[in-house]
Amino acid sequence: MALxxxxxxxxxxGSLGFFLAGTLGLLRFPDLYCRLHALxxxxxxxxxxxxxxxxIQSDSWQxxxxxxxxxxxxxxxxxxxAHLIARKAxxxxxxxxxx
Amino acid sequence: xAPQTSLWxxxxxxxxxxxxxxxxxxxxxxxxxxxxxxxxxxxxxxxxSAPQNPALNISFVGLIQFIPYFLLQSVRxxxxxAHRACSISLPLDPRIxxxxxxxxxxxxxxxxxxxxxxxxxxxxxxxVGKTLKVHVLDHKVDxxxxxxxxxxxxxFNCPLRGGDD
Numbered sequence: 001m002a003l004x005x006x007x008x009x010x011x012x013x014g015s016l017g018f019f020l021a022g023t024l025g026l027l028r029f030p031d032l033y034c035r036l037h038a039l040x041x042x043x044x045x046x047x048x049x050x051x052x053x054x055x056i057q058s059d060s061w062q063x064x065x066x067x068x069x070x071x072x073x074x075x076x077x078x079x080x081x082a083h084l085i086a087r088k089a090x091x092x093x094x095x096x097x098x099x
Numbered sequence: 100x101a102p103q104t105s106l107w108x109x110x111x112x113x114x115x116x117x118x119x120x121x122x123x124x125x126x127x128x129x130x131x132x133x134x135x136x137x138x139x140x141x142x143x144x145x146x147x148s149a150p151q152n153p154a155l156n157i158s159f160v161g162l163i164q165f166i167p168y169f170l171l172q173s174v175r176x177x178x179x180x181a182h183r184a185c186s187i188s189l190p191l192d193p194r195i196x197x198x199x200x201x202x203x204x205x206x207x208x209x210x211x212x213x214x215x216x217x218x219x220x221x222x223x224x225x226x227v228g229k230t231l232k233v234h235v236l237d238h239k240v241d242x243x244x245x246x247x248x249x250x251x252x253x254x255f256n257c258p259l260r261g262g263d264d
Binding site: 021024033034070075076087 | 120123124126174176177178181182183184185191192193194195212213214216217219220222223224225226232236
């Protein structure tokens with residue numbers, strides 16, 4: 001029992017790091033496109049780790065499948081919304097930031 | 100199969116899929132159907148209004164190979180962007196690059212578009228004809244989109260063609 005709790009704590013701490021990094025990217029990155037990178041990728045990995053941590057703690061298969069579905073749906077929604085925002089920005093002529 | 104029968108079959112499969120999804124997500128709580136039934140009706144209407152694709156043809160072997168590839172790339176993507184966000188020097192050198200698509204239009208292409216955004220350093224920005232505009236965080240890093248395209252083609256059992264047709 002203690003081992004699973006330890007793994008869960010480890011995974012949740014990891015997810016916290018990615019959510020923080022994603023938010024930091026949202027604040028620090030120079031333009032819309034770069035910010036979308038930070039949001040989609042860091043947050044998806046963060047959520048994936050939360051889901052994994054909760055899966056280890058769950059005691060029924062239905063919960064495991066539900067958690068997996070939630071992650072997949074958020075993945076699809078996140079990627080789709082990011083693409084739609086980037087496409088609108090492209091069509092409105094937003095030039096990406098350059099170093 | 101007559102076209103009428105296959106239409107009904109498709110509708111039944113979609114309805115069944117939606118009902119199952121809602122049931123799993125809500126744990127089958129009766130009161131949740133107050134939201135569930137209108138949501139499912141809306142989802143079916145949207146699916147019906149979208150252009151209809153031929154039957155799904157997913158390769159099992161392709162799926163088994165795609166899942167670990169995708170998970171590994173997602174982890175790399177998350178670590179990569181987290182590292183960039185936390186670095187004092189903010190190591191970014193973004194560009195929009197053109198990627199000529201070799202996948203046929205439809206499901207495989209949309210799947211590819213969404214996967215691109217979850218891979219390290221790439222974001223699918225716009226689709227113009229058969230060219231995908233990809234925003235990359237660092238243009239000096241090879242985004243390896245051909246590798247992803249190969250994986251998606253194998254997953255959907257579809258051929259990769261040149262951009263000529």
